[in-house]
Amino acid sequence: MMQLAGHHALVTGGGTGVGRAIALALAAQGVRVTITGRREAPLRETAGGQAEMGWITGDVTQAADMSRVVAQAARDRGPVTIAIANAGAAESKPFAKTTVQDLDAMLSVNLHGVFNLWQAALPGMREAGRGRLIVIASTAGLKGYPYVSGYVAAKHAVVGLTRSLALELARTPITVNAICPGFAETPMLEESIDNIVAKTGRSREEAAKSLASGNPQGRFVQPDEVADAVLWLAGDGASAVTGQAISVSGGET
Numbered sequence: 001m002m003q004l005a006g007h008h009a010l011v012t013g014g015g016t017g018v019g020r021a022i023a024l025a026l027a028a029q030g031v032r033v034t035i036t037g038r039r040e041a042p043l044r045e046t047a048g049g050q051a052e053m054g055w056i057t058g059d060v061t062q063a064a065d066m067s068r069v070v071a072q073a074a075r076d077r078g079p080v081t082i083a084i085a086n087a088g089a090a091e092s093k094p095f096a097k098t099t100v101q102d103l104d105a106m107l108s109v110n111l112h113g114v115f116n117l118w119q120a121a122l123p124g125m126r127e128a129g130r131g132r133l134i135v136i137a138s139t140a141g142l143k144g145y146p147y148v149s150g151y152v153a154a155k156h157a158v159v160g161l162t163r164s165l166a167l168e169l170a171r172t173p174i175t176v177n178a179i180c181p182g183f184a185e186t187p188m189l190e191e192s193i194d195n196i197v198a199k200t201g202r203s204r205e206e207a208a209k210s211l212a213s214g215n216p217q218g219r220f221v222q223p224d225e226v227a228d229a230v231l232w233l234a235g236d237g238a239s240a241v242t243g244q245a246i247s248v249s250g251g252e253t
Ligand SMILES: NC(=O)c1ccc[n+]([C@@H]2O[C@H](COP(=O)([O-])OP(=O)(O)OC[C@H]3O[C@@H](n4cnc5c(N)ncnc54)[C@H](OP(=O)(O)O)[C@@H]3O)[C@@H](O)[C@H]2O)c1
Pocket: 012, 013, 014, 015, 016, 017, 018, 019, 036, 037, 038, 039, 040, 042, 058, 059, 060, 061, 086, 087, 088, 089, 090, 109, 113, 136, 137, 138, 139, 180, 181, 182, 183, 184, 185, 186, 187, 188, 189
């Protein structure tokens, strides 16, 4: 049985795509929600009209930003008991053209960003006596893909972080899990399609078809399907689920 009302969820990257769907789904369950990201406009637009949703700008790659955001969110809406590290970015390049700076940029947002949020949120969860640390990783955290080695390395790393922290916290009322979506219909997917069109001269339709063909269901995952997995993990019924990397990918992996 899902017992979500009374929780306060913080969602990074909550103004767009998967993060937006998660924020709206949690709010619909009566959860107080704070969303964060670097740009004000998408945050303002997503939170607009939601009585129990606030927003605070912040950059997940900056530990000081995540401390400030978590502290302000707690002042505004009570202790953060669900921390969803959703913010991420994917850069596509052949390995031979990938610089160490490119690799650092992928690690910075997709790994350090998660680390920074969880470090900031954990003390409040210990104090509250309940907690859910959730990362939106990717199937790229479970298998390789060509031309995105930095992204895949960072997503594998964050799955490792999840498994390790889950064991450290196993005797506490705090669970730690990763959700691993396959290609999902969001602004990030649009960028990937643009990139394929620019690099190969294929049409948008062909590019989209080639990406969707990796999913055995032959379609893109919908942000709401990722949000549904978050609702389950966030609820009391999932208290025994920790250290898992849950694939939401039509059976891709
Ligand atoms: N779409 C897919 O096919 C897919 C598949 C598997 C996994 N995922 C994962 O799902 C998550 C959400 O992606 P999405 O598909 O919803 O793409 P998206 O719409 O591009 O969302 C990315 C979000 O992250 C925020 N963000 C990026 N860098 C940030 C930073 N340094 N600090 C704070 N916020 C930052 C962005 O907001 P600002 O730019 O305003 O900061 C944006 O709201 C990502 O972790 C992605 O890797 C996506």
